[in-house]
Amino acid sequence: MNPKNTLNKRVLVTGGASGIGAAIVQRCRRDGYTPVVLDQYGEDSIICDLTDPESTVSALKLALQEGPITRLVNNVGAVFPNTLTEQTLDEFNAAIALNLRSAFLCTQALIPGMRQSNFGRIVSISSRAALGKESRTAYSATKAGLQGMTRTWALEEGRHGITTNTVCPGPIQTELFDFANPSESPSTKAIISSIPVQRMGTPSDVAHAVSFLLDNNSSFITGQSIYVCGGKTVGAIHD
Template identity: 70%
Template sequence: MPTSTSHAQRVLITGGSHGIGAAIVARCREDGYEPVILDREGDQAIHCDLADPDSTAAALDRAIASGPITRLVNNVGAVFPHSVEDQTLQEFDAAVALNLRSALQCTQALLPGMRNAGFGRIVSMSSRAALGKEHRAAYAATKAGLIGLTRVLALEEGEHGVTANAVGPGPIATDLFRNANPTDSPKTQAIIDTAPVQRMGTPDDVAHAVSYLLDARCGFVTGQTLYVCGGLTAGRADV
């Protein structure tokens, strides 16, 4: 449940206007939090380009102008699907900026308030692709980077009452997944057929996991990656 102090009721969510982010926003409202959304679009968002440090900094200043925010969901991301051979450096840099650098920048902006409150929850959206997936060179590298960042945060911030965890979605039925995995592709069907639960995941499945990690009672879970993947990582996840 949310803590009783008013500033602890707010949760910053990047990329919260569509897909998994929108489901997280809806779940946060159900849980009693006030979502603060950073996104390029959306009627309720503070508009910014999270791939641009200056635009992100200005949005973060607006977000914390009325007080600290002690919960953060680093959700924004893009895929840039290519093999290692075909991945351009421009795409790779874009993936780092959006998927990884923005998470560090948002975390740095909110950490002082979390430390002062003696409480914080940081959840970063990784991916099952962090374990390796063909044609995901930039995406897999940045999502694995989020796991590394999460583990370092857990080590450094635990004494301040701040936990940091990652969520690694598997095949989730979103526009982002469909754009990178066409529904008529045999590889896409093979993913579904391989899942022990024999179905695609939903954004609500991911939002439920995030809700658990944001909870004030979830104070003894930190530095972990929770795969929401229908069992696809069972016996395969080393990180």
């Protein structure tokens, strides 16, 4: 089945009511898709608790009542900043539940419809922190886990016309970033000064990369991680 000839233009976006997710939703609309948002709030969202498997599965069943959804953006996430010695088990488990398990459940639910359509686009929002960052034990573990799942899914699902990739934001100006990186903190100032393009990223920068990977024409790109980080993953500006 050629996706260009179908009426299925829906995109499931988790955590699409604010921040990067809201920018992705806005870009999807601009690209001609119909976003279906799963979030804990939002006027146009299917309300659910993405940390809770039963709530997530119920929301997914509701989203799929109108038929398969062949594009998915696993965007929802939270940081839980803490050092290794201070990170609590509750924080670690919460990070796994929201950042990693929700992506597993959403992808698993949508895969049958994608296989039936012989077409699918899965984009998961990872992070530059997957490469390592202080005070990010739980966060970096789950974001690196997204990349590992993505590579595995690429191997399993490519034969079905399904691509699966991650977009890995660096410093992006959002409420989540501000919460984890207080503006007056020396470490926050160091982050901003170390970005090669000399500016913070915006949610629309991330949404642009997601849009590229959701496109029909991105069928030969799978299992990849695209860093939207202003060059911060390349190395240090100053020795």
